[in-house]
Amino acid sequence: MTQPDPLAPLLDLPGVADAVARARQACEELRWHEAYRRRWREVRAEATVRTAQASAAVDGARLPVEAVRALATGLLAGTGTGAGPGTGTGAGAAATGAATGRPDAVGEVVLGALRAGAGVERLMPALGGRDRATLPPWAQVLTRLHGAAFAGRVETDLVGRTRPAGVAPTDLRGLGAAPDGDEVAARLELLGRTIASTSAPALVVAAVAHGELLTLRPFVAGNGVVARAVSRLLVTSRGLDPTGSVVPEAAWAQQPNLYLAAAAQFATGTPQGVGAWVTACAEAVVAGVDQARSVADAVLAGRLA
Numbered sequence: 001m002t003q004p005d006p007l008a009p010l011l012d013l014p015g016v017a018d019a020v021a022r023a024r025q026a027c028e029e030l031r032w033h034e035a036y037r038r039r040w041r042e043v044r045a046e047a048t049v050r051t052a053q054a055s056a057a058v059d060g061a062r063l064p065v066e067a068v069r070a071l072a073t074g075l076l077a078g079t080g081t082g083a084g085p086g087t088g089t090g091a092g093a094a095a096t097g098a099a100t101g102r103p104d105a106v107g108e109v110v111l112g113a114l115r116a117g118a119g120v121e122r123l124m125p126a127l128g129g130r131d132r133a134t135l136p137p138w139a140q141v142l143t144r145l146h147g148a149a150f151a152g153r154v155e156t157d158l159v160g161r162t163r164p165a166g167v168a169p170t171d172l173r174g175l176g177a178a179p180d181g182d183e184v185a186a187r188l189e190l191l192g193r194t195i196a197s198t199s200a201p202a203l204v205v206a207a208v209a210h211g212e213l214l215t216l217r218p219f220v221a222g223n224g225v226v227a228r229a230v231s232r233l234l235v236t237s238r239g240l241d242p243t244g245s246v247v248p249e250a251a252w253a254q255q256p257n258l259y260l261a262a263a264a265q266f267a268t269g270t271p272q273g274v275g276a277w278v279t280a281c282a283e284a285v286v287a288g289v290d291q292a293r294s295v296a297d298a299v300l301a302g303r304l305a
Contacts, residue, residue: 005197005198005199005200006194006198007194007198007200007204007205007208008198008199008200010200010204010274010275010278011200011201013272013274013278014275015275016204016275016278016279019203019278019279019282019283020201020203020204020278020282022283022286023203023240023282023283023285024203024240026285027240027241027246027285027289029289030241030245030246030289030292030293030296031242031243033296033297034296034300035296035299035300036127036296039299039300040127040128040243040245042299043243043245043292043295043296043299044121044124044127044243044244044245046069046245046295046299046304047244047245047246047247047291048072048114048118048120048121049065049068049069049072049114049117050065050068050247050249050250050291050295051117051228051232051247051249052068052072052110052114052117053065053068053110053113053253054247054249054250054252054253055113055116055117055224055225055228055249055252055253056068056106056109056110056113057253057256058224058249058252058253058256058259059109059224059225060109060256061105061106061109061110061113062106063107063110067107067110068110068114069304071107071110071111071114072114075111075114075115075118109225112148112149112150112222112225113225113229115148115149115151116145116149116225116226116229117232118148119144119145119148119229120232120233120236121244123135123136123141123233123237124236124237124244125236125237125242127242127244133237135233135237137192138188138191138192138195138196139188141230142160142188142218142230143160143161144160145225145229145230146159146219146222146226147159147160149222149225150219150221158219158220161219162185162188162219163178163180163217163218163219163220164181166180166181167220168180169217169219169220169221169223170220170221171217171221171222171224172214172217172224172260172263174260174264175214175215175260175263175264175267176264178215178216178217179215179216184216184218187216188216188218191208191209194208195209195234201240202234202235202238202239202240203278203281203282203285204278205234206230206232206234206238206240206281207231207277207278207281207282208274208278209227209231209234210227210230210231210281211227211263211267211274211277211281212266213226213227213230214227214263214266214267215263215266215267228249228252231248231281232248232249235248235285240285241285241292243292245292245295245296246285246288246289246291246292247288247291247292247295248281248284248285248287248288249284249288250287250288250291251283251284251287251288252284258280259280262276262277262280263277265277
């Protein structure tokens, strides 16, 4: 006997279907931008920079985009910092310690968001390719993203691993008490099965995964960065944003308190709260399309700033 799709009823919640349709239309219109014909890799790479900047800002780590781009350049060069070899000036210096050349606390958060974003980008299908994205198993996705974001920032035995029983998360405290122990493991497993089996629209799947990860806070820290990275991966791999360049995080970064308030509504599990969260995620995607279009315009004109 076929089991009912647990996410299908979400489309019947007030405002959700219309919001999902608006997000889909915005993403479809973006796809026709001239930059995606031959320069989509450049647009996608810059979108990863903007996504990391905004995702870190949601967590209170704010840097100018030039500094984030410098960190990304250093990351690609294998230095792990945005200040080139032997340098300590310029945009990269805004995120590094003057004496050591290593990122400071803010730079570490941004660098972690960049690593997670790069991990997501590597899993994205090529634009225009015929093959659908084949993602690693759900548990591996979470482990890799958390490892990318937080290696070196928390104890080694906590990187990529869910919180041990009795250990509370140190972030997202505005969402109330987090589930613990066996409940976290069971709900993560259920979320993975739901993502694998559902036929709900990509926006709904991404919003539910995003909201549930914020609610569970399965790691001791870094849960927000991981949740937003998972959302970006699902929006792209499931076909809503094949360009991989939409930046919904920019909307959240402008109003982080509203972001947390919406996440807290989702955490209640009520139809009203879940519907409000999915609608908010759809609105952020629409705003993120505007960000992507600006990036595409800049790439086409050769004037990233």
